[in-house]
Amino acid sequence: MRCIVSGMLVWERPEPPNRPVPAPLNRERIVRAAIRLADADGLEAVSLRKVAAVLGVGPMRLYSYIASKEELLDLMVDAVHAEIQPVGDGWREVLRSLAETTRQAAHEHEWLADLLGGRPQLGPHALAKGEIVVAALDGVDVDAVMPVVIAVDAYVIGAVRREIAERRAERATGMDEKRWQATLGPYLERTFATGRFPALATVVRDAAHLDADHTFRIGLDFLLDGIEARISR
Amino acid sequence: MRCIVSGMLVWERPEPPNRPVPAPLNRERIVRAAIRLADADGLEAVSLRKVAAVLGVGPMRLYSYIASKEELLDLMVDAVHAEIQPVGDGWREVLRSLAETTRQAAHEHEWLADLLGGRPQLGPHALAKGEIVVAALDGVDVDAVMPVVIAVDAYVIGAVRREIAERRAERATGMDEKRWQATLGPYLERTFATGRFPALATVVRDAAHLDADHTFRIGLDFLLDGIEARISR
DNA sequence: GCATCGGCCGATACAGTGTATCGATCAGTA
DNA sequence: TACTGATCGATACACTGTATCGGCCGATGC
Numbered sequence: 001m002r003c004i005v006s007g008m009l010v011w012e013r014p015e016p017p018n019r020p021v022p023a024p025l026n027r028e029r030i031v032r033a034a035i036r037l038a039d040a041d042g043l044e045a046v047s048l049r050k051v052a053a054v055l056g057v058g059p060m061r062l063y064s065y066i067a068s069k070e071e072l073l074d075l076m077v078d079a080v081h082a083e084i085q086p087v088g089d090g091w092r093e094v095l096r097s098l099a100e101t102t103r104q105a106a107h108e109h110e111w112l113a114d115l116l117g118g119r120p121q122l123g124p125h126a127l128a129k130g131e132i133v134v135a136a137l138d139g140v141d142v143d144a145v146m147p148v149v150i151a152v153d154a155y156v157i158g159a160v161r162r163e164i165a166e167r168r169a170e171r172a173t174g175m176d177e178k179r180w181q182a183t184l185g186p187y188l189e190r191t192f193a194t195g196r197f198p199a200l201a202t203v204v205r206d207a208a209h210l211d212a213d214h215t216f217r218i219g220l221d222f223l224l225d226g227i228e229a230r231i232s233r
Numbered sequence: 234m235r236c237i238v239s240g241m242l243v244w245e246r247p248e249p250p251n252r253p254v255p256a257p258l259n260r261e262r263i264v265r266a267a268i269r270l271a272d273a274d275g276l277e278a279v280s281l282r283k284v285a286a287v288l289g290v291g292p293m294r295l296y297s298y299i300a301s302k303e304e305l306l307d308l309m310v311d312a313v314h315a316e317i318q319p320v321g322d323g324w325r326e327v328l329r330s331l332a333e334t335t336r337q338a339a340h341e342h343e344w345l346a347d348l349l350g351g352r353p354q355l356g357p358h359a360l361a362k363g364e365i366v367v368a369a370l371d372g373v374d375v376d377a378v379m380p381v382v383i384a385v386d387a388y389v390i391g392a393v394r395r396e397i398a399e400r401r402a403e404r405a406t407g408m409d410e411k412r413w414q415a416t417l418g419p420y421l422e423r424t425f426a427t428g429r430f431p432a433l434a435t436v437v438r439d440a441a442h443l444d445a446d447h448t449f450r451i452g453l454d455f456l457l458d459g460i461e462a463r464i465s466r
Numbered sequence: 467g468c469a470t471c472g473g474c475c476g477a478t479a480c481a482g483t484g485t486a487t488c489g490a491t492c493a494g495t496a
Numbered sequence: 497t498a499c500t501g502a503t504c505g506a507t508a509c510a511c512t513g514t515a516t517c518g519g520c521c522g523a524t525g526c
Contacts, residue, residue: 158391281485302483
């Protein structure tokens with residue numbers, strides 16, 4: 001009669017709480033949960049405890065799949081790289097597509113801006129993206145390929161970070177552009193009024209203000225023009 | 234006789250511990266302490282407790298001078314901007330100088346790479362730097378000035394982050410380049426051996442490997458060439 | 467079928483973080 | 497001299513990433 005435990009018959013013992021199969025875990029599931037958290041509340045909302053909680057699991061359970069939080073972040077970035085598929089005819093179109101799709105991914109996952117360029121990207125999806133880009137450059141002198149790709153990558157990383165940082169600052173001062181200008185405007189106004197930054201003041205006041213899309217594209221055009229000039233030489 | 238405390242005469246009471254003047258504090262002192270910590274052990278070594286400890290002060294004391302840790306980081310970045318003084322004749326030389334000196338600052342303060350582009354830079358030293366740059370562009374169409382400066386800034390941010398990230402990864406695998414290639418090499422070797430990245434594999438194997446200085450300068454030249462072509466049009 | 471052993475899993479613990487709170491302390495005033 | 501108001505910083509809190517190690521569970525030997 002080894003079925004009786006602690007003196008209670010089955011009928012009296014309550015069923016164990018409804019853990020609907022102990023959460024079959026894998027990296028993909030973990031990474032997806034982390035990305036959901038980051039999309040919703042930013043990167044600082046991603047803690048191993050919260051990720052584990054979402055998955056109905058203890059925090060230490062995750063360490064069977066990753067060695068550290070940094071590795072989780074690497075996996076998140078690589079997962080987003082899977083969404084970045086540059087397309088186009090010719091190297092210029094492909095590089096432009098690379099830049100635009102990366103920027104778009106950062107718009108969908110703002111936390112990407114915090115991670116871009118922070119660690120070398122050697123995951124399978126990042127490499128696959130690199131393969132597409134390099135393959136599109138096959139007409140180019142082999143020694144020029146890496147410098148070109150690296151330069152475009154650098155521009156995209158910096159431009160996206162700038163843009164997202166600005167967007168966040170705007171949002172932090174009250175969600176709409178009116179309040180933003182009502183907070184930053186006066187600060188710059190007062191600062192420029194000191195007369196210490198005359199050239200800057202002139203440009204900020206007199207020049208046309210481009211929106212984020214145009215600013216990004218103009219810089220990208222500068223770079224692609226320069227590349228084209230040197231490549232076809 | 235109000236000089237006697239807790240029943241002990243002065244002769245019995247020990248002197249208070251030797252606090253050599255309660256640390257006259259100001260933002261500059263705080264920021265310098267934080268920068269020293271970051272230079273020595275990286276950004277994650279900068280905690281309000283440690284900064285306060287270095288200054289011989291309780292952690293909460295710092296909140297008289299800053300509202301949050303983020304503000305401290307902003308102050309650190311602006312302090313480094315004071316070291317960045319672009320010089321040169323003509324807009325192209327000044328922009329190149331801007332890029333090179335920024336990169337150099339990031340080499341002296343690697344933590345800068347973690348912060349660059351992370352938040353808008355509106356501190357006095359950042360604005361002073363901007364003033365110098367914009368002033369050097371006074372021959373240029375006023376509507377083109379900001380896009381040009383922003384593009385160069387974006388490239389520098391991304392390139393520096395890439396470079397520092399790579400340098401750290403190398404250092405993490407054992408300090409010298411031999412071990413780095415002994416760790417990463419085999420990984421890439423194995424990955425390329427799968428045949429999934431033929432174009433990438435070809436370029437990595439066949440192309441000349443540029444050092445960091447050349448890589449940075451080539452990308453910068455691309456960009457400046459492109460700018461020059463459009464500006465003088 | 468049973469006892470023993472090995473390995474793994476995950477609860478607990480630890481050392482640290484940024485910052486809110488609020489009681490003690492001290493300067494200035496009536 | 498007594499009171500009041502502001503100021504300062506010790507304490508406390510909620511949370512972090514991760515090392516540790518006790519207990520459990522499955523496989524193995526008899």
